[in-house]
Amino acid sequence: MSWTRYGHLLGPMLLERRPRYCVEVGAWLGNSSIMFAETIAQWGGTLICVDHWQGSPDFARHPFMAAQLSTAEATFRARIRGHENVVVLKMASVDAAQRCAGAEFIYIDASHEEADVRADLAAWGVALAAGGLMAGDDYGDSEFPGVTAAWDDVPGVHYSKGKGQWGLVWVERKL
Amino acid sequence: MNEQMSTVEYWNTIYTGRSTAQPGGHETDRFAPVLANLEGPRVIDVAAGYADLCKRIRRERSDLTVVAADFADEAMHRSGFKPYVLTDATAMPFPDRAFDTVICTQAMGYMADPPAFLREARRVGWWLLLTVSDGEPAAGVRWAWTPDTLHALLEPFGELEFLSALPDLAMLVAKLRFTA
Numbered sequence: 001m002s003w004t005r006y007g008h009l010l011g012p013m014l015l016e017r018r019p020r021y022c023v024e025v026g027a028w029l030g031n032s033s034i035m036f037a038e039t040i041a042q043w044g045g046t047l048i049c050v051d052h053w054q055g056s057p058d059f060a061r062h063p064f065m066a067a068q069l070s071t072a073e074a075t076f077r078a079r080i081r082g083h084e085n086v087v088v089l090k091m092a093s094v095d096a097a098q099r100c101a102g103a104e105f106i107y108i109d110a111s112h113e114e115a116d117v118r119a120d121l122a123a124w125g126v127a128l129a130a131g132g133l134m135a136g137d138d139y140g141d142s143e144f145p146g147v148t149a150a151w152d153d154v155p156g157v158h159y160s161k162g163k164g165q166w167g168l169v170w171v172e173r174k175l
Numbered sequence: 176m177n178e179q180m181s182t183v184e185y186w187n188t189i190y191t192g193r194s195t196a197q198p199g200g201h202e203t204d205r206f207a208p209v210l211a212n213l214e215g216p217r218v219i220d221v222a223a224g225y226a227d228l229c230k231r232i233r234r235e236r237s238d239l240t241v242v243a244a245d246f247a248d249e250a251m252h253r254s255g256f257k258p259y260v261l262t263d264a265t266a267m268p269f270p271d272r273a274f275d276t277v278i279c280t281q282a283m284g285y286m287a288d289p290p291a292f293l294r295e296a297r298r299v300g301w302w303l304l305l306t307v308s309d310g311e312p313a314a315g316v317r318w319a320w321t322p323d324t325l326h327a328l329l330e331p332f333g334e335l336e337f338l339s340a341l342p343d344l345a346m347l348v349a350k351l352r353f354t355a
Contacts, residue, residue, distance in 0.1 A: 021257035044233075046240055046258050084216035085240045089260070090270045099261040099268060101252060129257075 006137075006168040009160055011039065013133060013170070018043045019104035021129070025093050025120060026110030027051040028072055030079035036107065037083040048103070050089045050096040051076070056111030058144070097123035104129050108136040114146025121150055131175045139169035182287075187249040203231045206280055206306065208339065208348045214302045215239045217274045221264045221296065222246075222282030226256035242274075265291040267299050274300045281346070283307050284316040293332050297353040303333075306348045309340055322347060 014036075022040055027033050027049035037047045053073035059066040068075070080086045089096045093110045097120075106124045110116065117136075128134050138144045139151055140161045151157055151169045161167035203210075206228055213232065216239055220229050223243035232241050233256075243259040244267065245251050251259040262268055264279070265288060277300035283289050284307055296303050312319040320328065322340050325347050329335060333353040340347055 044237060046242070048258055048260075087217065087240065087242055087258070088270050088273055089268050091268045096268065100258070101248065101261070102257055102259065104257065 007035065009168050010135065013135075014039055014105065017105065017131075017133060018045070019132070020045045021048075021103050022046065022105040022107075023048045023050060023096075023100055023103045023124070023127075024107045024109065025050045025096070025124060026108070027076055027088075028053075028109075029068065030076040032107065032109065033076070033086060034079055034083055037080065037086050040105075041083075041085050045085060047083075047086050048089055048096075048100060049076075049080070049086055050091065050093055050100075051110070052090060052092055056113065056116065058112045058146075061143075093120050094123040097127045100127050102129045103127050104132045106132070106134045108134065109138075112138060112144040112147050114149050117147050117150035118153075121154055125154075125173070128173045130173055132173050133170060134173070135168060135170035137168070140167040183246050183248075187247050203228050205341075205344050205346065208341075209278060209280060209304045209306065210235065212304055212336075212350050213239065213278075214275045218242070218276045218278060219244055219269075219274045219300070220278040220280070221267075221292075222279060222285075223254070223256075223259070224250050224282075226251070226254035226259065228278065228280060229254075229256050265295050267295055269299045271298055272301060276300060276302045276304055278304045280304075280306045281308065284312060284318045284320075287317065289318060289328065293329070297332050301353055303329075303349070303351040303353065305329075305351070306346050309342070309345050309347045320347060325349060 022036060022045055024033055024036055028051060033049050055069050106128055108120050110120055136151060138147050139159045140148055154171050157169060157171045159167050159169040218239050219242045221244050223229055223245050226243040229241045229243045243256050244262050246261060246263050248261050277296040286292050308319045310319055322338060326338055329349060329351050333351045336350040336352060338349040
């Protein structure tokens with residue numbers, strides 16, 4: 001899903017922190033990527049986009065996502081063209097986390113299966129810099145109960161539900 | 176190198192100061208030919224160590240996106256430079272042609288398989304800016320090159336824009352445009 005739904009929340013958080021090292025986990029079509037990239041470009045930030053573009057198990061319940069599988073990576077690349085502060089890590093999320101220590105902002109939006117979200121939170125929680133911010137998508141959405149369940153076990157978690165079912169969730173790693 | 180150690184462990188030991196050997200790269204003036212020949216906008220410094228060169232590029236070339244890469248997590252962590260990616264130089268997690276310039280300064284001589292690095296650099300980048308020691312390998316260094324041997328090594332990978340010897344620095348510097 002696109003962060004455009006959360007821009008009024010995430011935008012001020014990013015502007016306040018001005019993170020230079022940002023990671024988007026689950027870039028998929030690049031909708032959020034370009035928003036992140038354009039925002040953090042204001043202060044010279046770099047966005048690492050992580051995806052293997054092979055989809056995730058929850059696609060079985062979301063045929064519209066599965067239908068994008070064959071063209072998603074090409075769509076992403078077309079969208080980020082010209083966004084020169086984007087660097088792509090084409091690999092599985094938890095593997096990428098082991099290579100990206102010290103990230104100041106991490107946006108988790110990969111597989112929405114509970115086990116996968118838990119694995120992402122564990123792996124990227126380690127990669128998050130002290131004082132850094134980790135946020136995620138689709139919290140509280142009844143279509144993705146695993147997202148909510150996994151985030152609910154993160155100490156100090158905050159969330160904001162919107163008018164629909166979706167919601168933004170975030171946690172700050174203490175200094 | 177202690178044969179009981181992995182290569183990563185060896186370099187982490189050096190970077191954490193537990194060895195008498197010292198990593199290079201704390202002064203970057205000697206890399207002026209690299210700084211002057213960067214192709215942008217995306218640059219990666221492979222085997223970046225403490226990322227001093229990355230920091231200087233960021234200071235002097237705010238128009239470029241710079242990523243530091245090294246397999247020694249201690250070095251990357253201590254560098255304070257962001258973003259960095261932990262990776263082996265011969266198997267990087269980036270898609271093809273992800274970077275305009277691949278930089279590698281004073282590191283290829285330590286690699287077990289320099290041609291494997293060059294193949295990987297060609298996969299992820301369009302240009303290579305390389306420096307190596309000129310002459311006999313120093314202690315702990317596997318390889319050194321003369322202008323002729325470096326030319327022979329690089330030529331199959333692309334078109335050499337320049338290959339210069341800097342005798343005062345005992346260093347060779349080359350810029351290569353990769354070809355398929």
